[in-house]
Amino acid sequence: MRDISRRVLLLGDHRPAGITALSMPQYSWQFLRTGCLAEAERILGACPPPLGIILLEGPHIRPPRQLERLLNLVPDLLWVALLPPGSLQDERVTRFIARHCHACLPLPLRPDQANHVLESTLAMASLLKRASSALGKPAPSRPGVTLVGNSPAIQRLLRDIEKIAMVDAPVLITGESGTGKELTARMIHERSSRRAGPFNAINCGALPAGLIQSELFGHEKGAFTGADRRKVGIIESTAGGTLFLDEIGDLPLELQVNLLRFLEDHRFLRLGAQRESEVDVRVLAATHIDLELAVREGRFREDLYHRLNVLQARTPPLRERPEDIEELASHFFQQFRSEASCRLRGFSHDSLITMRQHPWPGNVRELINRVRRAMVMCEQRLITPAALGLERRNGLSREGVSLEMIRDSAEREAVIAALARNRHQVLHAARELGVSRATLYRLIEKHHIHRTLEERA
């Protein structure tokens, strides 16, 4: 019987020179070769091998985006890159290797050298598997807290965070619920000169109006019935650090004046105290409501609004950056995998498409919850749309979906259907759709449709 741990997925359009020798009994590697990404996905979904080899030439490295999608599907598979002569001069190739590959081998293959690299990669794969199941820990993630995502909107936010962290002024962070406002505040703190001090967060909307004053500013013993000892408020306990005031729009008007006073001279009065105290705290505030409107309607003090709004950061909603969805899903998949069945290997192609179509009203928090639930409930090897609670539906019946998203979704469906009807022949599918071949290629790129077809037309 063959040792199934020596199975290797070989992704490439042809058998690379020297590979056949590695299938000989003295090496006994078993290669599952495919030049088609959809086929590769099927192999990974059915009975995934521990190793993958990528031949970095031909159309596969040309559209690296689709390739990266596949690699993100099974984050625990270790990849070895096969390098045709001169390929390392291509900066995209070196970046790709640095990001995704465990090792690389020059072509043509020298069987002993290739066998040695495959053996050591296999040993590393089994070591990592054992370590993650023994420790019950998620795969290592990036150091410190950081925003996952590569979209221009997230890159802009990351640059803003770096700049804001350099200055010691108040910040107003705006964005819908679940978009990462608190995470942004933490990142500002961790990158600021206050990083050695405390980071405290308080949700101004979650506390009853009667309690919030003593939570923020503290109180003296006997300040009110039941105040049987002195209490240090969150402002005071954040001395030398950063205070994050979430849902600042919910702060009662009578407390807004106290906060303004504190922002102006860092002085505050404990409830029931005779004298003011002084403390050095940076305030970051967040809101998901339109504060300017709240000012116009008299629900929020204009002077406090301007005092808080010295610097701004905006956390973009997930529907504005669908290109981040896959990376986020894959990030949380890795984080939760220790809690879930080890059978799971990643996301099905269908679920990736469905996730891109979903409007994500609850943003990243919703995505985290769906991935976590899917990892518990899914019985297949690849997470399905059903396990995510995102059955594919006709866009027109969905609530809260913009016209643009409906149009986008219909366009994607039409392209997929035309390609399927025309056996993936681009020229014929383009004719059927009444567009040029170039336009159809642009649509395939735009919607990240797996080109199992590549250039058959």
Ligand SMILES: Nc1ncnc2c1ncn2[C@@H]1O[C@H](COP(=O)(O)OP(=O)(O)OP(=O)(O)O)[C@@H](O)[C@H]1O
């Ligand atoms: N870009 C991101 N990368 C990684 N994790 C993220 C990202 N954005 C949000 N999260 C995670 O999503 C969850 C919700 O984020 P967070 O609490 O910061 O959102 P919020 O905007 O403050 O929400 P709310 O307004 O409801 O308080 C957290 O677990 C956070 O770590």
